[in-house]
Amino acid sequence: SQQGEEDPQALSIQEGENATMNCSYKTSINNLQWYRQNSGRGLVHLILIRSNEREKHSGRLRVTLDTSKKSSSLLITASRAADTASYFCATEPYTGANSKLTFGKGITLSVRP
């Protein structure tokens, strides 16, 4: 079953605009991760935020986490055509040797040149 549910399912913006994608989850987590998938490729890890963190930055990426609302958002600033991809949130309930990730269904982002 899906733990993370992304919103919106699809997003189309103009190059240079900011893109905001949201993820909600149901059960408690140790950390939440965002991945990107370009067409025809495997997923690539973008950023991880721990349950005791509220905000994290990496280049043009900003991720927030609200554990009280069980939600996270990924902001891509000054978007580029190359950011066109699907974005997935994934939750990890605990760390350890037998841990696994549960992925959402993804958000399709289109950045128009």
Add this chain to the structure above:
Amino acid sequence: DAGVIQSPRHEVTEMGQEVTLRCKPISGHNSLFWYRQTMMRGLELLIYFNNNVPIDDSGMPEDRFSAKMPNASFSTLKIQPSEPRDSAVYFCASSYQLADSYNEQFFGPGTRLTVL
């Protein structure tokens, strides 16, 4: 490092045939995951291994699916017999997990399976 390697990249087969997908994880990683991705169901975890031992195979659809990891550098996912509804992209991912480490996964390029 070459990353996670999967073969074949594309497989077209007829219903009833046996299909074997292969994966070589990143050297040094101790966890390996098999996923299936379809438009309808998204990304589903089929099975994962830690130190070559299957930990959770609850995602395997049915007995037609089996997976093995005979050593730290190789895993297979077998479908026998294959059915059209098995058509999907199958991903292998690996990670390095310790007791207190985070599960950042590295994905292979996937195998696109078409069962006619």
